[in-house]
Structure formats: structure tokens, C-alpha cells
Amino acid sequence: MSVLAIEGLRLAIGETPILRGVDLAVERNCVHGLVGESGAGKTMVGKAIVNALPEAARITAGAIRFDGRDLIAMTGRARRRLMGRAIAMILQNPMTALNPVIRIGDQMADILAYHLEVSRRGAAARAAAMLAAVHIRDPERVMRLYPHELSGGMCQRVVIALAFACEPRLIVADEPTTALDVTVQYRVLRLLKEMQARTQSAVLFITHDLGVVAKLCDEVSVMFAGRIVESAAVADLFAHPRHDYTAALLAATPRYDRPASTLTPIPDALRTRLLQEAERV
Amino acid sequence: MFEARDIRVALPDRSRKPLIGRAPLIEILKGISLSVEAGAALGIVGESGSGKSTLARTMLRLYRPRSGTLTFDGRDITDLDEAALRPLRARMQIIFQDSQSALNPRLTIGATLAEPMLSYRLAASRRAARDAAAALLARVGLSADFLLRYPHQLSGGQRQRVGIARALALNPALIVADEIVSGLDVSVQAQILDLLRTLRRETSLALVLISHDLSVVRVVCDTVLVMRQGEIVEAGPCADLFANPRHPYTRQLLRSVPLPVVDPGWLSGASLEEETAPPAG
Numbered sequence: 001m002s003v004l005a006i007e008g009l010r011l012a013i014g015e016t017p018i019l020r021g022v023d024l025a026v027e028r029n030c031v032h033g034l035v036g037e038s039g040a041g042k043t044m045v046g047k048a049i050v051n052a053l054p055e056a057a058r059i060t061a062g063a064i065r066f067d068g069r070d071l072i073a074m075t076g077r078a079r080r081r082l083m084g085r086a087i088a089m090i091l092q093n094p095m096t097a098l099n100p101v102i103r104i105g106d107q108m109a110d111i112l113a114y115h116l117e118v119s120r121r122g123a124a125a126r127a128a129a130m131l132a133a134v135h136i137r138d139p140e141r142v143m144r145l146y147p148h149e150l151s152g153g154m155c156q157r158v159v160i161a162l163a164f165a166c167e168p169r170l171i172v173a174d175e176p177t178t179a180l181d182v183t184v185q186y187r188v189l190r191l192l193k194e195m196q197a198r199t200q201s202a203v204l205f206i207t208h209d210l211g212v213v214a215k216l217c218d219e220v221s222v223m224f225a226g227r228i229v230e231s232a233a234v235a236d237l238f239a240h241p242r243h244d245y246t247a248a249l250l251a252a253t254p255r256y257d258r259p260a261s262t263l264t265p266i267p268d269a270l271r272t273r274l275l276q277e278a279e280r281v
Numbered sequence: 282m283f284e285a286r287d288i289r290v291a292l293p294d295r296s297r298k299p300l301i302g303r304a305p306l307i308e309i310l311k312g313i314s315l316s317v318e319a320g321a322a323l324g325i326v327g328e329s330g331s332g333k334s335t336l337a338r339t340m341l342r343l344y345r346p347r348s349g350t351l352t353f354d355g356r357d358i359t360d361l362d363e364a365a366l367r368p369l370r371a372r373m374q375i376i377f378q379d380s381q382s383a384l385n386p387r388l389t390i391g392a393t394l395a396e397p398m399l400s401y402r403l404a405a406s407r408r409a410a411r412d413a414a415a416a417l418l419a420r421v422g423l424s425a426d427f428l429l430r431y432p433h434q435l436s437g438g439q440r441q442r443v444g445i446a447r448a449l450a451l452n453p454a455l456i457v458a459d460e461i462v463s464g465l466d467v468s469v470q471a472q473i474l475d476l477l478r479t480l481r482r483e484t485s486l487a488l489v490l491i492s493h494d495l496s497v498v499r500v501v502c503d504t505v506l507v508m509r510q511g512e513i514v515e516a517g518p519c520a521d522l523f524a525n526p527r528h529p530y531t532r533q534l535l536r537s538v539p540l541p542v543v544d545p546g547w548l549s550g551a552s553l554e555e556e557t558a559p560p561a562g
Contacts, residue, residue: 037443037467038469148535172344182328182495182534182539183533183534185537186537186539189539189548190549193548208467210467212543213541214541215539215547215548216548234543237305238541238542238543249468253541254470254500255496256495256498256519256535256538256540257494257523259501259520260478263471263475263500264471265367266468266471276559278334
């Protein structure tokens with residue numbers, strides 16, 4: 001059974017359809033990339049899973065099954081019990097995930113004490129061990145710092161440590177490296193993969209960057225206008241993109257190892273055609 | 282057209298500012314030399330903190346170097362005062378990464394584009410300025426409808442097009458573009474890069490493109506400089522440098538770029554170096 005199975009998910013904000021029947025399955029010990037441009041609805045998929053939808057959004061059809069149980073049908077209390085333990089989320093901006101006025105060590109200990117039901121002292125020791133696990137040198141000192149005293153890459157390490165703290169079954173990561181320099185991105189991706197492999201978690205990795213998908217993911221779904229247009233194993237998708245949009249997205253990705261002339265923006269005609277198709281379903 | 286010779290720049294280090302008195306200076310650029318010809322495009326790559334944005338601002342004499350010379354169009358501009366710089370300012374333009382804060386939220390796009398033309402007397406009347414603004418919008422792929430809109434009504438990609446239009450308004454000889462595509466998703470990024478390529482074909486503009494993304498530079502530029510900690514580590518034609526990087530730092534940067542090519546070994550290649558916390562205090 002898939003850890004996460006989304007079936008025919010439809011979601012609207014007011015009268016505007018955002019998701020038009022999304023089907024997606026994420027397996028245990030697998031990183032599944034969800035790729036698409038802004039407005040495709042990929043972030044909304046992530047928010048629907050972790051129950052963080054904007055107030056105006058409502059789910060009009062479909063199911064989000066986690067280990068076979070439909071999250072949408074669960075009570076808020078039951079869903080909250082899963083969050084942070086069985087399901088964790090990593091956001092693009094680690095600064096918004098951390099409380100700016102509480103020292104790193106204190107906020108980590110709070111979260112760990114709550115989830116792991118250990119004493120404060122035990123939680124602090126656990127926090128130090130977790131910072132060491134995400135390759136932060138001198139964890140004791142970092143625990144005494146405030147988030148603004150850390151670089152973006154360091155903050156994201158702290159957030160990753162917290163996300164993996166309870167060895168969750170599923171992690172939703174929404175553009176976690178988009179704001180970072182390439183070298184820092186590389187280290188954060190490597191850390192994410194290392195932690196995922198250690199815990200055998202299922203990861204839904206939301207991104208607009210096909211390059212990151214190629215390097216990190218096992219499976220990938222390409223999204224446009226609220227629909228999944230193609231799902232495939234990563235090796236297959238990059239060898240033979242089946243959908244026109246996937247091919248167009250690949251052609252629009254700049255690469256330093258190819259002459260400049262090979263970059264082609266996504267044709268407006270294709271975009272228009274796909275929008276019309278989406279509106280019909 | 283533009284030349285910088287052995288430029289050194291020092292700026293106040295605010296993190297070490299004493300309670301009373303001035304912050305100590307810290308050297309950001311440690312002897313930078315470069316030149317750009319009319320019609321050419323130079324890329325500058327490096328990580329955050331490499332000094333590339335300081336270099337951009339120094340080229341336009343927004344900072345004054347402590348030593349070295351800056352030559353623009355055959356004139357030494359190193360020590361010119363603001364009054365002497367003013368007529369030259371029209372001919373050298375900068376475009377910033379954050380298009381939101383670069384545009385005045387209370388001015389319509391039409392006013393934003395017309396203002397510099399009126400101020401520099403490049404348009405005889407408001408009406409002529411408005412027509413010229415519409416023509417500029419057409420050049421960057423936006424319709425005349427945008428003249429009456431405000432920045433908040435535009436998407437990030439549209440705002441960045443306006444930023445480019447404003448830079449073009451005064452027929453500059455030099456445009457410095459500082460990370461102008463880094464906040465945009467791949468499909469919008471491809472459109473902006475395509476626009477820059479087109480502008481290069483149509484004008485004899487000298488373009489300097491600053492980016493942390495080497496693939497972006499490859500699409501637009503002929504030559505590239507790699508910066509680290511205020512110094513140039515390697516420079517050369519894009520095709521050569523990206524195919525045969527000589528400096529180990531350049532090789533490390535290139536390796537960190539996730540090309541859209543499946544490569545399971547990519548994430549396990551180098552050893553896991555630890556990220557160091559900032560110095561105490």
C-alpha cells in the first residue's frame with residue numbers, strides 16, 4: 001500500500017478551480033517529485049495533505065489516503081495527532097518555520113518534548129544529537145543562537161532535523177532549496193537524501209526545477225493547471241518525456257553544458273491548449 | 282566601453298559596529314579588473330558573499346572604490362561627484378533582483394517609465410513620454426494595457442519585464458542586471474532570458490549579468506567571471522570555461538548545479554563537509 005495516495009482530488013478557491021482531479025501515489029522509501037510552474041497548484045497539493053489550506057479553499061471531491069486512511073474524512077484532532085509525528089513538512093523559507101524570538105535549542109526542545117513525550121532535559125540532549133546528525137558542527141553553541149544568527153543553509157538544516165525528529169512516514173517538502181545558493185542547495189539536498197534513506201520515509205518533493213528532480217527523486221509527477229499531466233519513474237521521464245508539456249519544460253530549463261540557443265521558452269500556444277483542456281475536465 | 286581596473290571597495294561592517302562610533306570597514310572587493318565592449322555580454326557568477334552585488338553597484342558608481350579606476354565610454358568616472366555623474370547615469374542602468382521593491386508602488390507603470398524620460402528631457406511632452414513608454418512595453422513583450430496598472434497588479438515576471446523596460450528607457454550603453462531571474466520559476470525565467478537574448482541582437486548594449494546560477498549565464502553571455510570572496514578566480518569565454526574549468530572552485534560550483542540529467546551518484550559524490558556556525562559574538 002502506498003504511504004500517500006491522492007485520488008481524484010478537486011479543490012476550489014471561491015469559484016476558481018485550483019486542483020482539477022489530482023491522482024498521485026508516494027511509496028515508502030521513495031522521493032517523489034511534484035514539478036510544475038507557479039500557479040500549477042503544486043503547493044496547494046502539499047497544503048491539502050498537511051491540512052494548512054487557506055480559509056477560502058474547499059475540497060470538492062476526492063480522497064487523500066495516508067496509509068490507507070482518508071485524511072479528509074478524519075477529525076481535526078485526529079489529523080493534528082499525525083502532524084509532526086507521522087507527517088512532517090519542510091517549507092521554502094526556514095525562517096518562517098522557526099520562531100525568531102526563541103533560541104534554536106529551546107524551540108527544538110519544546111517540539112521534541114511534545115512529540116516524543118520526553119523530559120525537557122532529555123529533549124535538549126536529543127536536540128543536540130539531531131543537530132549533530134544534520135552535520136552541524138558545535139551543536140551546543142548553535143542551540144544558544146537565534147534563527148537570525150544562522151545562515152539560510154544552517155536554518156534549513158535545523159528545520160530538516162526537526163522534520164525527521166519523529167522518523168515520520170511522510171515528509172512534504174515545498175521548494176526547500178529554492179532560496180539557496182547552488183553550493184548550499186547541494187549540501188541541503190544531500191542531507192535530505194541521507195536522512196530520507198536512514199528513516200526510509202516517503203518524501204513528496206515540490207519544486208519547479210527539473211534539475212533537482214533529476215538528481216534527487218525516484219518518481220516524478222508533472223503538474224499544469226491543476227492536473228497531473230505525466231507521472232513516471234525519473235529515469236524514464238528524462239529519457240522519454242511523453243507529454244508535450246514535460247518536453248517543453250525540459251527545453252525551457254537553462255543548462256551550462258549546452259549552447260545558449262538550445263533554450264526555448266514554453267510556447268504560448270501549448271499553454272493555451274493545455275488550459276483549454278484543463279477547463280473541459 | 283566599460284573598464285574596471287584593480288578595483289578595491291571597503292564597506293562598513295555593521296555586525297561589528299560598536300555602540301558609539303563608526304563600524305569598522307571590511308574589504309569586499311580585493312582588486313577586480315574587467316571590461317565589457319559594446320554589444321557584448323559578461324556574466325559574473327559567485328555565491329552569496331562573493332561580492333558580486335557590490336561589484337554591480339560599484340560599476341555604476343553607487344559606491345566609490347578606495348582604489349583602482351573605472352572607465353565608462355572613455356571617461357574616468359572613479360572620482361566624479363554626483364553632479365558630474367548625473368548626465369552619465371542615464372547611460373548606465375541597473376536592474377535589481379527584487380522587482381517589487383525596485384518599483385514605486387504608488388506610480389503606475391506608465392508613470393514609472395515616463396518619469397526618467399521627462400527628467401532627462403528625452404521626451405518633449407507627457408504625451409510623447411507616454412507613447413515612448415508604450416513602445417518600451419511592446420519591446421519587453423507587454424501590451425499597452427499595462428501603462429495604467431500598478432506594480433502590485435503584476436506578476437513577478439511581468440514586474441521584471443517592467444524593470445527591463447525602465448532600464449531601456451534612456452537608451453543606455455550599459456545595463457547591469459543583478460540576479461534578475463533568481464526569484465522566478467523556470468518557465469518565466471526562460472521567457473526573461475529569451476528577452477535578454479533578443480535585446481542583445483537588437484541593440485549594441487553592453488550587458489553585465491550577475492547570477493549565482495551558471496546555467497543562466499550560459500544562455501545570455503559570451504564571457505564569464507567567477508568570483509569568490511571579493512576576488513576573480515577564473516575568467517573566460519562561456520563555452521570554454523564551462524567545458525574545461527581550470528580552477529577547483531569553478532569545478533566545485535559547476536558540480537553543484539543540478540543539470541536535468543539523471544545521475545544517482547551526484548548526491549553521494551563529495552565527502553560531507555560540515556557547515557560551520559558563524560563566529561561567536
